[in-house]
Structures are given as structure tokens and as C-alpha cells.
Amino acid sequence: MDLVTHYVTGPAEHSRLARTPHGRLEFLRTRELLRRFLPPGARVLDVGGGTGVHAAWLAADGHPVHLVDVVPAHVAQAAALAGVTASVGDARDLSAADSSCDVVLLLGPLYHLVEPADRARALAEARRVLRPGGLLAAAGISRYLSLLETGAAGTLTADRVDRVRAVVETGAYDGHVGFVPTHWHTAAELRDDVAAAGFEDTAVFGVEGPAWPALDAPGIDAFPGRVESALRAARLAERDPRLIDASAHLLAFARRPE
Numbered sequence: 001m002d003l004v005t006h007y008v009t010g011p012a013e014h015s016r017l018a019r020t021p022h023g024r025l026e027f028l029r030t031r032e033l034l035r036r037f038l039p040p041g042a043r044v045l046d047v048g049g050g051t052g053v054h055a056a057w058l059a060a061d062g063h064p065v066h067l068v069d070v071v072p073a074h075v076a077q078a079a080a081l082a083g084v085t086a087s088v089g090d091a092r093d094l095s096a097a098d099s100s101c102d103v104v105l106l107l108g109p110l111y112h113l114v115e116p117a118d119r120a121r122a123l124a125e126a127r128r129v130l131r132p133g134g135l136l137a138a139a140g141i142s143r144y145l146s147l148l149e150t151g152a153a154g155t156l157t158a159d160r161v162d163r164v165r166a167v168v169e170t171g172a173y174d175g176h177v178g179f180v181p182t183h184w185h186t187a188a189e190l191r192d193d194v195a196a197a198g199f200e201d202t203a204v205f206g207v208e209g210p211a212w213p214a215l216d217a218p219g220i221d222a223f224p225g226r227v228e229s230a231l232r233a234a235r236l237a238e239r240d241p242r243l244i245d246a247s248a249h250l251l252a253f254a255r256r257p258e
Contacts, residue, residue, distance in 0.1 A: 003112060006180050007050075007071045014051040014077060021215035021223045022208060026249055028227070029207045029234055030107070030139075031057060037135060037253050038063065038103055045101040045129060047091045047122075048108035052078030059083030063103075068094065091122040096129040104130055106138040110193070111182040114172070119183070123197035130256040136199055139207075140185035140250045143168050146177050148246065152213035187244045190252050199254035206247030209234025 007013055017027040031054070038044070042063050046055045049067035051074045059065045059082060067078045068089035078086040089095055091109035104126040113119045126136055146164050150156035155177075156164065163176045171184045185193075187204045194202045211230040215223065237243040244250070 003180065004071050008073060013071075013074060014053065017053055021218075021220055021226070022212040022248060024223060025208050025212055025215060025227065025230055025234070027053070028231065029209075030054065030249075030251065032231075033205055033207070033251055033253075034058070034105075034137060035061070037137070039135075042102035042135070043100070044103045044105065045094075045096055046105045046107070047089075047094065047126065048106060048112070049078060049086075050074050050108065052081045052084055052086070054105070054107065055084045055086075056081050066096075092118055092125060093121075094125045094129055098128055099131045099134075101129050101134060102131060103135045103137065106136070108139065110138055110190075111141045111184060112180075114181060114183045116193075119193060120197060123194060123199075127198055127256050132256055132258045134256045136194065136252070136254045136256070138190070138194055138252045138254075140190040140252070141173070141182065142206075142245050142247055142250055143171055143184045143186055144245050145184065145248045146173070148213045148248070149177060153216065185250060187241075187250050190250050194252045194254045198257070200257050202252055202254040203239070204244065204250055204252045205238045206234065206240075206244040207249040207251050208247045209237045210243050210246040212248055 017023045044058055044063045044065045046065055046067040049055050052067055055065045055067045065084045067086040069075050072088050075086045075088050078084055109122050110119050146167055167173045167184055173182045173184050175181050191202050191204045211233040
């Protein structure tokens with residue numbers, strides 16, 4: 001299934017981060033980390049921004065936001081948000097001018113681009129459109145997501161073991177717990193990919209931390225009573241080299257050299 005078909009026919013993307021407890025945790029932590037690093041009033045290019053879940057609050061925070069996505073239906077939804085403009089586009093070939101953005105978000109493209117050369121092109125494009133000193137925020141899915149999710153949910157069946165092992169060892173995810181085939185990172189790999197694209201001061205953070213698999217079992221109604229503990233755990237472990245890959249998602253911050 002191609003990417004546009006997946007997003008048009010699959011579960012609604014605009015509600016993805018609200019449907020599950022671990023999705024809600026992902027949203028809260030992604031917002032928290034971005035707010036920690038973004039300067040006031042930054043011109044943000046949200047590449048692969050979907051329906052604008054993050055663009056909406058970024059615009060409300062006072063950032064001019066332009067969103068780019070490959071799915072026309074996503075772009076139409078995002079364009080209706082206050083303070084957000086949007087266009088159809090590809091992370092590997094951006095229409096933005098050189099040095100025209102203060103911040104580039106790649107919160108989805110790197111895992112959808114399964115070939116290393118395509119990920120390198122997307123990072124090179126982000127570097128091109130950033131002003132000198134501008135900020136990159138690039139997300140990856142952790143190679144350990146499937147292991148932790150299926151292990152915690154009781155769905156790591158004997159027939160899945162080899163497929164889970166393969167994604168841990170290679171990063172090549174084949175869709176065995178849903179979603180389309182993608183590339184999943186380790187924190188070290190994500191850091192190296194970003195640095196190899198010519199960025200500096202690269203730092204990778206674990207997004208959800210180690211408690212996220214435990215949030216889903218008691219259900220969405222229990223989330224308000226458990227979220228603060230999970231957030232504290234995520235903050236404690238966000239740079240810990242022994243626990244960072246236990247997050248479901250990773251977020252790298254780096255700067256274009258001056």
C-alpha cells in the first residue's frame with residue numbers, strides 16, 4: 001500500500017495522538033520538548049505535518065507555520081487551521097527558498113523514507129531551507145517499539161519473535177503490528193544520520209520514556225491518574241543512554257552551522 005492510500009483509507013490521522021494513552025503521552029512530550037527549544041516567533045516549516053496536530057498549537061503559541069505533507073486531504077485540513085498555511089510536497093524536494101526558515105520539523109518523514117539515500121536527501125533539504133543557526137527537530141521511531149508493545153500487551157506470540165528480532169537488529173519494520181513498512185532508528189543511528197547531513201550540536205531525546213507500555217493496559221479512562229508519573233519517568237530517562245531507546249519515539253535537535 002502506498003503512503004497516500006494508507007492515510008486516506010486507514011484510521012483518521014488527526015485523532016492518532018488522542019486515541020490511545022501512549023499516543024496522548026507522545027503528544028504531550030513532543031510539545032514539551034519543542035517548546036523547550038523553539039525561540040519565540042520562529043518561522044516553522046512543518047514537513048510531513050499531517051493534519052496539523054502540532055501546527056495548531058505552534059501557531060497558537062505565536063509561530064508562523066507552513067505545513068507540507070504528501071497527502072492532499074491532510075493539507076486541506078491543516079490549511080483550515082488558524083495561523084497555518086499548507087501545501088502538498090515531498091520532504092526530499094521542498095519548495096521553500098534557501099535559508100528561509102528558523103525551524104524545520106521532520107516529525108514523520110524519516111521513518112517513512114525506508115532508503116538511507118532518501119533520508120539523507122530529506123535532511124539535506126531541511127538544512128538548505130534553514131537559516132544559518134536555524135533549528136532542526138527530526139523524529140524517529142525506536143527499533144524497540146514493537147518488542148515493548150507486544151511484550152507488554154501479551155501479543156508477542158511465537159510466530160512474531162523473528163519479525164520483532166529483525167526490526168531490532170536492522171531497523172526494517174515490516175508492518176507486523178499494523179502501520180506501513182517503515183525504518184526504525186536507534187538513538188545513536190538517528191544522531192549519526194543528522195550529524196552526517198551537516199548539522200551540529202545534535203542531541204537526541206527519548207520522547208515517551210520507559211513507562212509508555214504500561215499506560216495502555218488500564219485504558220484511556222485511567223490516563224489522567226497515570227500521566228504525571230509517566231511524564232516524570234520520561235524526563236528522567238530522556239538522555240539516559242541505557243534507557244533512551246525504550247521510548248516509542250526519538251526526537252533529535254540540531255542546528256545548521258552559522
